[in-house]
Amino acid sequence: MTPSSDSPATAPVTHEPTPAEIRRWRRYLADERAEAAVYRDLAARRTGEEREILLGLAEAETRHEDHWRTLLGPHVGHPRRGSLRSRLLGFLARHFGSVFVLALLQRAEARSPYEADDHATDAMAADEQIHEEVVRALATRGRNRMAGSFRAAVFGANDGLVSNLALVMGISASGVGSSVVLLTGLSGLLAGALSMGAGEYVSVRSQRELLEASTPNAETRHKVPLLDAEANELALFYRARGLGAEEAEAKAAAVLGGGHAEHTGPSPAVGTDEHEAVGTGLGAAASSFCFFASGAVLPILPYLFGLEGTVAVVVAAVVVGLALLSTGTVVALLSGSSPVRMALRQLAIGYGAAGATYALGLLFGTTVA
Known part of the structure; x- marks a missing residue:
């Protein structure tokens, strides 16, 4: 769920709303309703954690709807359509549900007017800022998947x-x-x-060759059981791979004393994921x-x-x-x-x-x- 505050307290209105205020609040109400619908549409195309986060955002937008509906009271009138931007986001979310919609939502959340509006609570303005960061993180996930x-x-x-x-x-x-x-x-x-x-x-061939040069020799694994437990070079291997001296000595002792050295020594699988991420030279070409x-x-x-x-x-x-x-x-x-x-x-x-x-x-x- 998205980090958001409790339901915001309604800012008190001590006067009869002016026509300009009614128009503005009704516009806010329509946009909040439209944005909540966008988040629900996106959630319908997701599963697991991302779905829960998007539904949490929709729930927060619904709380904001309640705020403006309460302020409007008898002036709430018939539901208005959201802005053109909100309707476009809704269309894209229903038909595509891609990272592009999240990127547009990120910018929309960043342009929230609540910070400067006296009738929006501080909690609502904070919500919108948190929403921007939540959507930014979701959009970043999508960008990384397709980048x-x-x-x-x-x-x-x-x-x-x-x-x-x-x-x-x-x-x-x-x-x-x-x-x-x-x-x-x-x-x-x-x-x-x-x-x-x-x-x-x-470029790709060179990168793959560099990874291959950095991958431990498969034959080395079979030599680990033959090392002298009192004076061995396995600790040097772990130190060369970035462990500290004491940690390397402890790991080497555990490997040699555990009876499973064949499975925990220098492994040829190191770098396999990197090879797959780089791809093949012919494919890249x-x-x-x-x-x-x-x-x-x-x-x-x-x-x-x-x-x-x-x-x-x-x-x-x-x-x-x-x-x-x-x-x-x-x-x-x-x-x-x-x-x-x-x-x-x-x-x-x-x-x-x-x-x-x-x-x-x-x-x-x-x-x-």
């Missing part, structure tokens, strides 16, 4: 988008024909994807190749469909711009940052690189002419 492959896909595609758009823009600005631009774009796609794949293969190519193909789509000149350049820039906004949004949701800010940053970086190469293309095209 490896999904993040590699997003960043690989983004690299392809930016590099090939810059290449296509630069060549187009030099004044060459569309067929040359298309050929250059295809060459950039292939060269970049192969480079990414080869680099990833070398193929993934990087495909991710990069999926982004790099977009800038050349207009040329593949027969567009030419300025029209092709503009269409390529628009298509890639939309893709950059999408990747920026995904990265922001994975990292818990502002989706708008991150999307615009990705767009600025991509267009900045493309603009620079376009200017160079104009310069060199004029110089050659």
Whole structure:
């Protein structure tokens, strides 16, 4: 269950609520109801501890609903719809239930207005701040589960988008024909994807070889029973693995005196999990190749469909711009940052690189002419 305070005491209202207060409280009530529904929808797609935590958050939001309902009294009126943001979160939670919903909820909890509202209790404001941290922790679990492959896909595609758009823009600005631009774009796609794949293969292979070099020799286990119990090097092994001198001596004595040395000595299984986490070189290379190519193909789509000149350049820039906004949004949701800010940053970086190469293309095209 989420750490939250007891039911908050209702802030006293000594006057007849003004129309502005009634509107604000009804909006709060609708948003609390909508957020509680989102947490329940997410809980329905979870099991175990995460389900219990989400139901605990929904229960806390229900207590906040009761607070505003009590304040409103006869002015509560018919249930209002939540804000557009709350309704969007509800739709995403019902149909997807992914880490992206938790990331958006994290930001929503961070923007709670209760801290500055005199009619919200201190306990409610504290609840909302705790909710932000609880949702942050749940979102972090989801990010960690998907971070490896999904993040590699997003960043690989983004690299392809930016590099090939810059290449296509630069060549187009030099004044060459569309067929040359298309050929250059295809060459950039292939060269970049192969480079990414080869680099990833070398990186993963090197990491696996480093792990293999750090894994104890399997044959060593069978020599442990033959060690001299009074003067042996098994303690040195444990010290080399990070234990202190006394702890290493005690563990070595326990292993040699316990009659189960074959099972507790240096084990070849050390590093097995790390090997699985790293993956295979060929698998990583193929993934990087495909991710990069999926982004790099977009800038050349207009040329593949027969567009030419300025029209092709503009269409390529628009298509890639939309893709950059999408990747920026995904990265922001994975990292818990502002989706708008991150999307615009990705767009600025991509267009900045493309603009620079376009200017160079104009310069060199004029110089050659």
